[in-house]
Amino acid sequence: xKNWSHDDSMKRDExxxxxxxxxxxxxxxxEKLSFTPRASAGGAGFRRPVVWAAALLVCTAGVLWWPSxxxxxxxxxxxxxxxxxxxxxxxxxxxxxxxIATFPDPVDDCRSGGASASVVRSLESRCGSSLELEPETAxxxxxxxxxxxxxxxxxxxxxxxxxxxxxxxIVAECSDFQSCCIDLGAVGARGLQHFSTEHGGVVxxxxxxxxxxxxxxxxxxxx
Amino acid sequence: xxxxxxxxxFMGMASASPFDFEPERPITPHEFAEQFGAVSRxxxxxxxxxxxxxxxxxxxxxxAALLAFQRRAQFRRGTNFAGWLAxxxxxxxxxxxxxxxxxxxxxxDPDSFAGLADExxxxxxxxxxxxxxxxxSGAFDDEVSSALSELAPDARACLLLRxxxxxxxxxxxxxxxxxxxxxxxxxxxARAALRERLQHEARVTRIR
Numbered sequence: 001x002k003n004w005s006h007d008d009s010m011k012r013d014e015x016x017x018x019x020x021x022x023x024x025x026x027x028x029x030x031e032k033l034s035f036t037p038r039a040s041a042g043g044a045g046f047r048r049p050v051v052w053a054a055a056l057l058v059c060t061a062g063v064l065w066w067p068s069x070x071x072x073x074x075x076x077x078x079x080x081x082x083x084x085x086x087x088x089x090x091x092x093x094x095x096x097x098x099x100i101a102t103f104p105d106p107v108d109d110c111r112s113g114g115a116s117a118s119v120v121r122s123l124e125s126r127c128g129s130s131l132e133l134e135p136e137t138a139x140x141x142x143x144x145x146x147x148x149x150x151x152x153x154x155x156x157x158x159x160x161x162x163x164x165x166x167x168x169x170i171v172a173e174c175s176d177f178q179s180c181c182i183d184l185g186a187v188g189a190r191g192l193q194h195f196s197t198e199h200g201g202v203v204x205x206x207x208x209x210x211x212x213x214x215x216x217x218x219x220x221x222x223x
Numbered sequence: 224x225x226x227x228x229x230x231x232x233f234m235g236m237a238s239a240s241p242f243d244f245e246p247e248r249p250i251t252p253h254e255f256a257e258q259f260g261a262v263s264r265x266x267x268x269x270x271x272x273x274x275x276x277x278x279x280x281x282x283x284x285x286x287a288a289l290l291a292f293q294r295r296a297q298f299r300r301g302t303n304f305a306g307w308l309a310x311x312x313x314x315x316x317x318x319x320x321x322x323x324x325x326x327x328x329x330x331x332d333p334d335s336f337a338g339l340a341d342e343x344x345x346x347x348x349x350x351x352x353x354x355x356x357x358x359x360s361g362a363f364d365d366e367v368s369s370a371l372s373e374l375a376p377d378a379r380a381c382l383l384l385r386x387x388x389x390x391x392x393x394x395x396x397x398x399x400x401x402x403x404x405x406x407x408x409x410x411x412x413a414r415a416a417l418r419e420r421l422q423h424e425a426r427v428t429r430i431r
Contacts, residue, residue, distance in 0.1 A: 012418065019417050020386045022367040027271050027387050033263035033284055034256070122400050125306055128299030152310035174297055 091150035097192055097207045100145050100157050100169045119144050119172060122154045127174035129201040137218040141170070158206075160214035168208040168215055175203045249296045259288055262305040265398055266312050268387055272380030273316045275372045283319065287311035309398045370420035374413050377401070381409035382417075 122144065123131050133141070143156035154172040159165065175198050195213040196205045199220050206213045250258075263284060270283040291298075291311045298307055371379055380399065384390045392410070396403045 015418055015421060016414065018363060019367055019414070019421070022364045023371070023383060023386045026364055026368060027268060027277050027383050029264040029267035029271075029280070029387070031264075032260055033267060033281065034260065125303045125400065126310065127297075128302060152314060 091153070093194060093207050094192060096150055096153075096155065096171070097169050100143075100155055101167050119154050119156060123172055123174075123202055126152070127201050129174075129199070131172060131202060131204075132220045134218065137215065140215065142167075158215045166209050168206050168210070168213075170215060170219065171205045171207070173203050173205070175201050250298050250300065252292070252295075255292055255295050258304045259308070262308060264388060265305055265384065265390065265394075266308055268383050269309055269380050269398060270312050270316050272383040273313060273376040274320065275374075275376070275379055279316075279319065283312060283315050287315045290315070303397055305398050306400050309400070366421060367417065370417045373420070374416060375409075378409040378413040378416075381406050382413040385410045 120131050120133070123129055140160055141156045141158050143154075145155040145157070150171065150173075152173065156170045156172075157167045158170055159167050192207055192209055193211060194205055194207050195216055196203055197216050198204075204216055204219050206216045208214060266284045266287065267280045270280040270287070271277040274280065274283065287308060288311070291308050298304065371382075374382070377399065381395055381401075384395045384398065385392075390398075392403045392406045395401075395406045395410075399406065401409075
């Protein structure tokens with residue numbers, strides 16, 4: 001009978017090397033990708049089948065705002081941008097609530113304390129604003145979480161009524177992104193409510209089974 | 224390879240120092256293109272890692288760049304440009320994945336399964352029956368790719384950024400907005416999972 005554990009240990013380094021080489025062969029990025037909006041039209045797998053009219057207006061306005069004397073990088077074509085508008089799908093707040101609220105047994109790092117530091121760091125990086133969490137409030141929060149439904153949102157589960165009661169979900173997002181891309185409707189169909197407030201470039205949204213927000217008033221952000 | 228500042232941002236591409244403008248002035252298209260060029264390989268690897276497939280990474284990065292470009296007024300100078308762009312890459316790849324899942328739920332010609340079944344039965348082994356690594360890269364690459372697809376997207380992305388681009392844990396953490404410890408754990412566990420999977424295949428091969 002062959003002693004596999006012995007072989008495993010002997011070949012571990014060699015196997016790691018082979019794995020690394022295989023990954024490098026298969027996932028070698030191009031030396032440099034240039035930013036060419038028109039060229040992206042060929043990406044059928046990532047094209048948007050529907051262009052949301054209101055969003056088109058918002059983004060087109062952004063293109064038109066572009067100062068005419070701004071230096072253009074090679075390959076950047078402002079006229080092409082208007083025709084290339086693509087929208088991220090709008091996140092489903094019901095799914096987000098259920099994902100976060102039913103998350104099984106968060107690890108210790110996700111419990112209060114770690115949550116506030118990570119969230120603050122994330123929002124400072126992305127939105128240029130800092131969330132302020134009082135220690136008493138931070139103890140009620142678990143997270144941060146991320147969700148494929150809303151990848152750029154920073155999420156926390158909040159337990160304002162104690163750990164055994166239904167949680168609320170707090171989503172923090174840069175206000176510009178929230179105003180153009182997030183649909184806050186339709187959560188009422190599952191008996192959920194949502195409430196939002198904006199502080200210094202950050203929009204905080206509370207998704208809750210309760211009739212009133214429980215944590216929003218205890219969270220503030222400053223630019 | 225770029226260095227990482229104390230605040231986790233990429234030095235030389237996210238800091239304000241290369242561009243001597245007023246702090247509140249939005250990033251210009253030229254600056255956007257320049258900074259995008261500096262991080263494009265990281266974004267491509269991130270897209271391939273989240274998707275578990277390199278074939279659509281080019282398109283994903285282009286679309287993410289377009290979305291970010293349209294919202295470039297949101298970007299604050301001195302903050303993490305790579306991490307900001309990475310949120311768009313994640314969104315684009317995840318949206319594409321959901322669409323593929325939806326499109327997959329339709330009728331398929333049963334005859335088309337025949338070839339796939341034969342293909343699935345064909346053995347592809349990374350390690351030979353004596354436990355020695357098999358010569359040739361094709362079969363091994365396929366097996367690594369298959370094992371990689373079973374990892375969680377963040378774990379794949381961390382592993383690829385580490386192995387392919389040799390990013391430090393701090394650099395990966397800045398891109399993915401994850402703690403460094405989490406990144407290190409993802410890389411360690413992903414390596415272990417691949418190793419285990421490939422060794423397991425060898426055992427299965429021998430039993431057969």
